[in-house]
Amino acid sequence: MKILYHHRVASKDGQYVHIDAIVSQMKAKGHEVIMVAPQVAEEGDFGSDGGWVSAVRAKMPRFISELLEFAYTFLVFFKLVKAIRQHRPDVIYERYNLYLPAGIWVKKLFKLPLQLEVNSPLYDERVKYGGLSFPWLAKWSEYYAWRNADRVLPVTHVLAGYIENAGVAKDKICVIPNGVETEVFMPQQLQNRQPEFKDKLVIGFVGFCREWHQLDQVLARLAAMPHENLHFLVVGDGPVIAGLKKQAIELNFQDKFTSTGLVSRDEMPFWLDQIDIALQPAVTPWASPLKMLEYLAKGLAIVAPDSANIKELLSDKDNALLFAEDNSAEMVDCIETLIRHDELRSQLKARAIETIAEKGLTWSNNADTILAWFANRNSRH
Missing domain, CATH: 3.40.50.2000 (Glycogen Phosphorylase B;)
Structure with a gap:
């Protein structure tokens, strides 16, 4: 398959480890992965926090930062459209982020199946730890993405509860915990x-x-x-x-x-x-x-x-x-x-x-679960 992988992670931290692990496994299993993502993480060292973009945003009033965050979705929409027209992917895999409905828009436009990986309920997290200037817009963007994905992949059953409460049907949710590469993290040496x-x-x-x-x-x-x-x-x-x-x-x-x-x-x-x-x-x-x-x-x-x-x-x-x-x-x-x-x-x-x-807590098993659903979905169409 040709898989369009879309994310908005600019920092090179645990989030990046997850992304890199899944992408590596998809490629190792013979699939082509087209990335649409910020370049800053690719170019940074492990532990980097998003570079100049994060530094500039930290100095802005919160409401301006959030407006720019939402405005980014229009820019990335055109990037996704360009990537789809150029590469003709079979499916879309997206790592969920707040204020980011662009993946759902292109999924609907091009009628491509989309799986949405969810690592935290970002609306609740931002309200609790940082605050939001536009809570109504943030909550809309979260619920819109969750409800319109073809399949939602939370990392815990606790998180699946948040997604169910947002109105997503249980049969569209598949819990996939984080994994580990056992060839690298082998029993203690x-x-x-x-x-x-x-x-x-x-x-x-x-x-x-x-x-x-x-x-x-x-x-x-x-x-x-x-x-x-x-x-x-x-x-x-x-x-x-x-x-x-x-x-x-x-x-x-x-x-x-x-x-x-x-x-x-x-x-x-x-x-x-x-x-x-x-x-x-x-x-x-x-x-x-x-x-x-x-x-x-x-x-x-x-x-x-x-x-x-x-x-x-x-x-x-x-x-x-x-x-x-x-x-x-x-x-x-x-x-x-x-x-x-x-x-x-x-x-x-x-x-x-x-x-x-x-x-079965390995990245390889996680990739198999993701890919099997895509393959089954494509075989039905």
């Missing part, structure tokens, strides 16, 4: 352990760490424990790193605390090989966290919140230890339990690896 982590029990956090992750409480508990072989590793950056370093010195724990700063995607399997107990401290209620899938594939002992979306993949005392949402005291209790109980830790690690195969 202990020969990769760096000297400072050898023979240590390493508690690790991966990602951009903020205050609500409560890593200061993790550090305080670890420093208070009598175990000599503990080490706390933060793989990533964030505004709380300086405070954690200062705290580690005050607790005389500086030799047992390491922060890497931003690391490239290629280095991530190596850094996960350094970790025994992996933390997923907080998560938005509809997300399918990429790092959680990578923790599972690597066979790490996971500590995570018991939110509904997390429980779609993790079960307490089976493939993870779960703590009550927003309860940092219970989170550090779970960490201490895993430090003290070697057998439980080993059991969780083994079950983590098995979870990937049991639930």
Whole structure:
């Protein structure tokens, strides 16, 4: 098939990982993929935030930024029309974004089947975390895209609930959690352990760490424990790193605390090989966290919140230890339990690896699900 892939992601982050993984799998399975997307992400380094476009938008009044965001849909409409006339694709695959009905317009104009991947309810997210100047227009654009796609692909059942509430029929929704490339994130390679982590029990956090992750409480508990072989590793950056370093010195724990700063995607399997107990401290209620899938594939002992979306993949005392949402005291209790109980830790690690195969949590399986629907749809027309 010829697949027109459309997205509006300008940052090179977890979103880009998802896009790149699906596109790579589609190509590996023999399909041609035509991209209509911002160039800025393609050209940036991992961790880049959208370049000059994001910088300019951040300085604008919010209502102007939103008007430009909506105006972009008219520009991209003509780009999509041009791409369709030039390449004659069989189908359209789109990653949903707010204020972006252009994909639906061209789907209707050219009568092409469209699958819409949805990673968050962006109207609710923007209202909660940033605010909206034109909430009525934002909500219209979200509902219009969801209702008019031929098939909607949310990453969790929690998110599917938002889409159903918007009036999308259940039989048009297919939940596809994020995946992992098991050839890259293979079970832990202990020969990769760096000297400072050898023979240590390493508690690790991966990602951009903020205050609500409560890593200061993790550090305080670890420093208070009598175990000599503990080490706390933060793989990533964030505004709380300086405070954690200062705290580690005050607790005389500086030799047992390491922060890497931003690391490239290629280095991530190596850094996960350094970790025994992996933390997923907080998560938005509809997300399918990429790092959680990578923790599972690597066979790490996971500590995570018991939110509904997390429980779609993790079960307490089976493939993870779960703590009550927003309860940092219970989170550090779970960490201490895993430090003290070697057998439980080993059991969780083994079950983590098995979870990937049991639930089919790979990018290859995700691509197969997407492509099978397109193939079936085309065979009927």
